[in-house]
Amino acid sequence: MFKKRDIIPRTGPTMQSLSWQEQLAQAIRQPNDLLEYVGLMAGSIGYSHKAIAQFPIRVPHVFANRIKQNDPNDPILRQVFPYIDEDHEVSGYIKDPLAESGVQPVKGLLQKYESRVLSITTAACAIHCRYCFRRHFPYQESTASSQHWKTAIEYIRADKSIHEVILSGGDPLTLSDRRLTEICSALASIKHIKRIRFHTRLPIVLPDRINSTLLKILTDTDKSIVFVIHSNHANELDDDVSTSISLLQRFGILVLNQSVLLKGVNDTVTSLINLSERLVENNVVPYYLHLLDPVAGAAHYETSTEHAIALINEMQASVSGYLVPKLVREEIDGTSKTLI
Ligand code: SF4
Structure with missing residues (x-):
């Protein structure tokens, strides 16, 4: 074979x-x-x-x-x-656990919290994480692809309370350089936008994506660029990942990490401390630790909230405060993430 x-x-x-x-x-x-x-x-x-x-x-x-x-x-x-x-079908585990279909003012834009919007730029990811809360997301109806992008940009331009645009998906770094240039240039032309934030796993799962062409696109805009990467375990962070992260940082890009607490992956205090230590070695802030979103098909990754709190308490007792991520849950009607 x-x-x-x-x-x-x-x-x-x-x-x-x-x-x-x-x-x-x-x-x-x-x-x-x-x-x-x-x-x-x-x-x-x-x-x-x-x-x-x-x-x-x-x-x-x-x-x-x-x-x-x-x-x-x-x-x-x-x-x-x-x-x-x-x-296994598990009660409470559903296709749209965050009810995202109800918070789209225009196609491809999600507006849940004040002062920022999230753009679903693409359905594509470089990796398929089995616990992903968007694994059933109706991307065909809800992506700000080229033809819907104009409407999305007009919406952002008209609302001066929006200061930050989060490029998400899917993973925005799977887009071509040409498409990313279009997106960044359009956002750069809007005065009230201060920051462009990328939610991406590519610096971790495909570090070669962080190349000179991409860095030029990112730094050609006068907006601040923030990368929220997504790593759940220290073993993901090898030398190639370190190189991709340090390239971003060398170009003035703030890099934060968010993780998901996953049974059998990182649900021990040793594992979480090792991850934070490795992130901080790379000058990355271990920012959020999310409780699992109850998406259909992912119930086997669930850990109890009590166990999550115990882990965070143990971390707090053992390491410096900046190594302890904020334990959060995303809620349907929340005005921000809920701190546990
Ligand atoms: S990279 Fe992000 S959006 Fe893509 S499958 Fe993984 S968690 Fe989901």
Whole structure:
């Protein structure tokens, strides 16, 4: 049987010589390919056919390289493998856990909190995180794609109370450089916008995306640029990630991290402290630790609120305050995230 690892080594020059687009195109898309890539037998972990038909598997090789070989409980593998548990229907776990369909003033824009709007710029991500609260999001109806972007920009221009635009998705850094230039230039032309914030996992899962062309696009605007990256475990942060983060910082970009508390991934105090330590080594603020949003298919990642509070209390007793992220929950009618 054809195996991607026959042509792509786990590390080495082959991957380095591929562009970020080529790396994305070659991402692992089959559960058994992923198992074999990490030294496990095909079929050794049961997976949900139904779940991958709805939300396919996607894992770039550079990210899969950080999964320990022969370890079915690896915390990175656990974030991306479509376990059979995804088939279990659990009461309270629904398709739109944050009721985002009700907060769209125009197509592709979500306005939940004062002074900022969030733009769904694309449906695409470089990785499919199995716990993602937008895994059932109706992107076809709700993306500010090129034809709807004009209306979105007019909406932002007309509302002077909006000071920050969050580019989200999907992942905005999967967009082409041309499209990102259009978006950044349009936002740069609006005087009352102070900041453009990117919610992105690409510096973690596909670090080669942070290249000189992208940095030029980001720094060509006079707006402040903020990156909120998303890492859940210290093992995700290898030297290539450090390089991508330090490039952003060298160009004056503030980098913060948000994580999701996930059973079997990072639900121990050691794991959370190691993640914070590694982030701070990279000058990244460990900003938020989210409780899991109850999205259908992700109930097996749930940890109790009591356990989450105990973890944060233990962290507070053991490390400097700036290593302790804010424990938060996103609520449907909240005027901001709810601090736990
Ligand atoms: S990168 Fe973000 S938006 Fe994409 S699947 Fe992961 S959590 Fe969801």
